[in-house]
Each structure stands twice: as structure tokens, then as C-alpha cells.
Amino acid sequence: MTTAVPAPAAIELIGIDKSFGAVHANKAVTLRVAAGSIHGIVGENGAGKSTLMSILYGFYEADRGEIQVGGAPVRIASSRDAIRHGIGMVHQHFMLVDTLSVLDNVMLGAEGGALVARGAAAIRLKLAEFGRAYGLTVDPDALVGTLGVGLQQRVEILKALVRGATILILDEPTAVLTPAEADQLFAMLDRLRRENKTVILITHKLREIMAVTDRVSVMRRGEMVLTTDTAATSPAQLADAMVGRRVLLTVAKGASTPGPVRLEARNITVLGHNGVPLVSDVSFTVRGGEIAGLAGVAGNGQSELLEALAGIRPLASGEILIDGCPVPSAAHNPKAIRALGLAHVPEDRHRMGLVMPFEAAESAVLGIHGDPAFGAGPWLSRRRIVADLARKMAGYDIRPADPRLKTANFSGGNQQKIVLAREMERDPGIVLAGQPTRGVDIGAIEFIHKRLVALRDAGKAVLVVSVELDEIMALSDVILVMCGGRLTGRRTPPPDAASDDTFVGELGLLMAGVTEQAA
């Protein structure tokens, strides 16, 4: 098929407007997605991408505006309506039942009658057909819980296709994938495009946008600020449009001057509830003046290792040394380890790092609430903790600069800055930073990265755990890779590591558990 004339629109959103209370999430958004194309939507957290897609998928209804599918205006009041109009959604967090088979999961809600046998047979046929047509092969009788993340995502896509979706919305699909799995996904999307399916790809990874999309739209503060052919733009221009000013995509940092070893893990093993090792025999060192990046696909023991180092999880065996001194088991608790000069930015600020119903000033003393600076004897002086956070808010540009505001009312980036300010202003010797920029907008990412580099330059040992490989490569002086609870490699990144395909490929292999012996 030749496409000299502009392709017809699969979906057209015209003047979509949506407010939540005082928050204007979508401001007269207009978007035209051509049929048989891959259209990327990028934007900072809170830019309104998810709201827009939720409107398209029937989770919310727009206050104003019109949705057209295939040129005809439609009303989408529920996900059922969306499916009827051929719109399918693959959520960031999969909506699958682990204990059911692939077939059962795909069939769920589309059984086609009280008795499932006939529906099951029909779906089995369709699965085989899609397998041939798009290369979406997956064993229909495998239990979903036994499949890898990439295959589970494939099941999600199949679910949408079986329901007759011609338009697929993918929300941050690569967040949980290894680089190799992401490549497979993109190949799959490419085949779908050739079969004239339409794909809307929501992501914050500009590299993916550049690699896979035909057109790209940028959202900023509820508005659609830019829509362009991908070939006609550059990552720098997109980043610019996202934040409304020029940002550095790389971290500006000088060469590191590593000093003595400040943090050492010796043969650390951490067990889960059922005695399964989550971290197995991990040893490494981090020197002062050095940022070590711990890479790996989420769920491969990085979180547990971080919590063990912070004293939250007990060690089944092994020991931790801080500035050369072994931490006695009696001191293996968060309070004592903090007192030894270790700061911990937890991976999950909602669950662990902050107390959402508290005023920000109260959240900002968690873990340091025993500091005599905050009051004499048993007292915790509100005046002092408020003044303390007010000072930090100025230094970290936390907005709104109101220490008395409830923690939950700050945006993700500002909440993260509250945690960072609390942990870093104590002048720690060692900083553990878990997913320091997760759910944080680009402006804040840049700020956080600069702070981490500044800590390094001040001679601290910094350990960054992140599932964002770009972040690890941009920040780290040395990269550690974990897979299946084991350390699978330690690499010194070459200059400009992110664009070094051999190096990225090597890390991908290590993240997938292919160690040097096997490779």
C-alpha cells in the first residue's frame, strides 16, 4: 500500500479538557494519530499523558472535547466502550492472574457464554493465528506466573488483540524490560504497524521514541506543546519541549578521584520469608569519591541488598564494613547504621521514605528526629523542624515552599527532594540512593544527579540502585550488575557509555544473567 496521501486518522482527539478539582490536567488537547503508525507521547510526570490516555480508554470522561475513531465521533464512557471501538490498553502494571494459564487470562471477560469450552477453542485458534501473523507466540497452556516479564507483556498485548483492538495504547511498556526484551517488543510493534494496527506509545525514554515511532507528541502541564514527525526532530528538541527550557541529557561530572574504601559488603546473603535466598553471596566495595551504580532488571535482589545495607533487612550471612570497620550484628539496624554515617534514600518514598499524612516538616525529620538540634531532651520542637525544612526547601528548590503542607500534597519530584534534603544534609559518609529519580520530572532528575555528583566530589561513597540503565550509565564511575540475587558483573563504563552499543549490549547480557564464564 502506498501512502502518498496523508494516512486517515485512526483516532482524533479534539479540544479535550479535563480538571480534577483545581488541577487542570488536560487543557484543550488536540491529537491526531494516523492509522497504521506508531505515535509516541512524551512528557514529564504530571504533564497529563496518563489522564489523556485514561480518557481515551474510558476511565475518565472529558469535561469538554470530542473523540473521533475512524473519522466518526464516539462517546467513550467505560473501557467496555473503548474495546467496542477497537481501542486496547496495555497497562504499566499488568492486569494478569498469575495462577491462570495464558489462555484463561486472554479469555477472561470474553468467555462467550456460560460454558467456556467453545470460547476457549475459539481463543486458542485466534492465539495461533496472531502467533503466525505478528510473531506473538506464547504457549497458551503455560501459567502466567511462570512466564518472564516480556512474555507477560505479550499476553497483555494478545488480550487486547483478541478483543479486536486495532489501536493499542502502551503505557511505559519498557519500564520492566531488559534492553533485549525491549528490542523484541519494538520488533513486535513494527509488525503490528505493518498489519495496519495503530500504536500509541507513552514513555519518558527519548531514546525509544527516536528508535521506534513515526510521529511524536510532547505534553507539558496539560497542554500538547509539540507534534512532529520523529525523523524531523531530535532528543534535545523533545527534552526542550518537555520542560520548556534546555536540559542536559548527560550528567556533567569530572573525573572521579577515588579515595579509600568506605563501604564494603562481604559475602552478603539475604533470605526471604520462605527461606529463598533473595541476595546470594554478594561482595563489593565502594570507595569514597566514587559513584557505584547497581544495575539490574527490577526484582533481581537489588532492593533487598539495599535494605540489608541500610540495616532494615537482617543478614543471613556475611558482613558489612563501614570505613573499614565491620558493623557488629547488634548495630545492624537502621538507627545504629545511620549513626555510623550512612544515609539511605529508599526506593519507595511512599511506602518507606515519607509519612504521607504528616506535615512535610514532620516527614522531613524521619530517622533524624532524635537529633538534639530539633529540641531539648524529649521535646520535638515544631518551630525548629519547620524552620529546618524551610531552609532545606530553599536549598533544594522544593515547591511549594510550605513546610506545613501535608506530605501527600507535594508532587512526586518535590517529595523526592524532601527525602534527599533530609538524607544528604546530614553530611553522611555513605549514601545509598534507591531509584533516586523514579517518578520524578526531568528538571528534578537533573538536580538530583548534580547533588549525587557533588556528594561524590566531596569524598562520599555513593551507591545508586536504579532500573534506568541510562541513569546508571550517566552517573556511575563503576557499574555493578545483579541478576537472580547474584552479582553478575562489575564494569568500568567507557566514556559516553550510553551511546556505546557494545557496552550497553554487554550490560544487557549481564542483567539477563549471562556471566563472563558463560559468555
Place this chain on the structure above:
Amino acid sequence: MSAPISLPRWADLILVPLLSVATAFLVGGLVVAAIGVSPWEATKTLITGSLGSGEALGFTLYYTTDFIFTGLAVALAFQAGLFNIGGEGQATLGGLGAALVCLYGGGLPGWLLIPLAILAAALFGALWGLVPGYLQARRGSHIVITTIMFNWLASTLMGYLLVNTLRAPKSMEPETARFPDQAAIPSAKSILGVFGIDTAATPLNLSFVLALGCALALWIFVWRTRKGYEIRTTGANPTAAIYGGIAPAAIVMLTMALSGALASGVAVNEIMGVQNRLLLEFTAGYGFVGIAVALMGRAHPLGVVLASLLFGILYQGGAELAFDQPKISRDMIVAIQGFVVLFAGALDGLYRPHLARVFTALPRTRSGPI
């Protein structure tokens, strides 16, 4: 982007409970009308019977005293995320502690004996709260189950002691001998008499002031000290508490001990302020009403004091109502109290979203999502 919309604090603490109480009275009024009594007359009797005279007010505040103690006990436990249903048992044991000091410390002067007896009551109540706290913290036994069991244990223990050990010689009643006169906490009548104010004799005594003092002290402790901060953190987010170097097990035990000590204030009011002897079942269900009080008072000391006053009015005015209106039995009053609990406690969310909408529509100052 769709952050939960929070109400201003005053609306949360005052407006929402007031609306709940109004609804409870409205529904209660319907029930009263259904059995053929004018709701207007009933309300009048209820109010004059509880607030209309010095005597009525005295009784009301006497009940209020008990509710403040048990309400504070439950509220403190709430702050740590614990549900202390053991106020009855803790108060019962508090009575035992007070009685032992009063009976065996008869030679001491009142200024020493009374504080000692109060401390003993607090200590016994604290221990009776500490044990379920320990079982939850170290053994994983759920506090709701254990505190209920400890209510029964306290009750049977008291029965055993009062029948076999502590009963006054030659008495047929399961109660101790009268305490020495100097162990009695001064009544409101005697204190006001000093200032030349003549009032009717009521059970109201200085324990009321102690209860108000406990409310103030609790507020300071929970919101102005490091330990209070640790308690609130444990209640609001136990994972964050662990991260912050707070040991939840220690906080659970401390909170339960303090909660038990607060509940034992009922014993101070009843045993030392009114009865001057230890007897069975003096807690009369106040420990359970404390749960409703704390729910209604939103686990805040000021809210607890206000809710206690309301329940005091319901208790005293309800008794008058039952006396005045033969058609209304004591059980009717319990039903109306039940409505208050239902609307203020269980259906707390009834008005909240609507109010939140109203407040969002108002020109905003500084609260709300960003």
C-alpha cells in the same frame, strides 16, 4: 494528579462530627416519634435533664470524666495504629491497684495517699495493657483478641479476689471495706463549698480536672515530643517507622501501657471519687463507650473531650428521659447512642466527600493538591 482532597482541620474535627451527631439525633427522633413520643419534648427533657440544673450538670460531667479517660486510652492506641478494646479490664485492674494502696496505706495523710493510689491505679492499668501489647509485639497475637480476653480475665480475677481475699470481714457483699476518709478524692460540692458556692450533691469530683489534665498532657506528649512522633509514625506508616530507626515492637508496648494507665482513670473517678471501696463491675461498660468516644473525637484529645461531653449528656439526659417518659426505656437511650456511634464512627465517610467538594469549590487558600 488526583490527590485526595483534604478538609481543613477545623472542619475535620468539628464540622464532620457535628453533622454526624445531627444525623444521629434526626434518626433517633424518628424512632422516638414512631413509638408515639414527641421528639421535641424528648429532646427538651434530654437537654434540661443533663444541663438544666447544677445537679444535672454535675452528673453529666461525672459521666464525662469516665468517658474522657477511656476515650483518651483508645485514642492514644489509635495513634499507634492499635485498637485497644481492653479499657474495661485495664480500668478494673486500676481499681485493684488503687484499692490496695487505700486499704493498706490507711495511716498516710491524704495528700500522699491519694497521689500514691492514683499512681498505683495507673501502674496496674498499664501492666494490664502492657501484656497484650507484649503479646502483639513479640508473639504476633492480635491485640483486639487479647484485650477482649483480658477484659474477661480482669473480671473473673476481680470476682475471685472480692469473694475470697479482699472482702470486708463479716460482709455478705463482694466488696472491700470502706477506704479511710482521707483517701476520698474531694467532691465538686466540697470544693465549691470552700468558695461559698452551694451546690447539690453529685458524684462529680476532682477526677474531672485530672481527666482534663490528662487530655492536655496527652496532646503535648503525642504532638510535641519525640516519643509521640514515633508513636504517630508507627501508626501512620509502620514501614517508614522501621526505616526511620523506630522499633515498632517497643512503641506498641509503650503505647499499650500508657493506654492502660489512661483507662485506669475510670477507677480513680469511681473507686476513689465516688464509692470509696472496691466493688464488682464498677467500669459499667465505660471502656467500650470509650471506643465510640475516640472514633467520634477523631483520636484527638480535644475531640475526645467534646465527644465525652456529648456522651455524658446522652447518659445523664437519657436517664432523665427514661424516668420522665415511661414509653422510652433505658434501651431506647442505648439505641440513640448506637446511632451516634453508627453515624460518627462507622459512617464517618458519609459527609466527608461532599464537604470536600464544597471546600474545593471555595476559593482556596493554601491546602489542597498542587
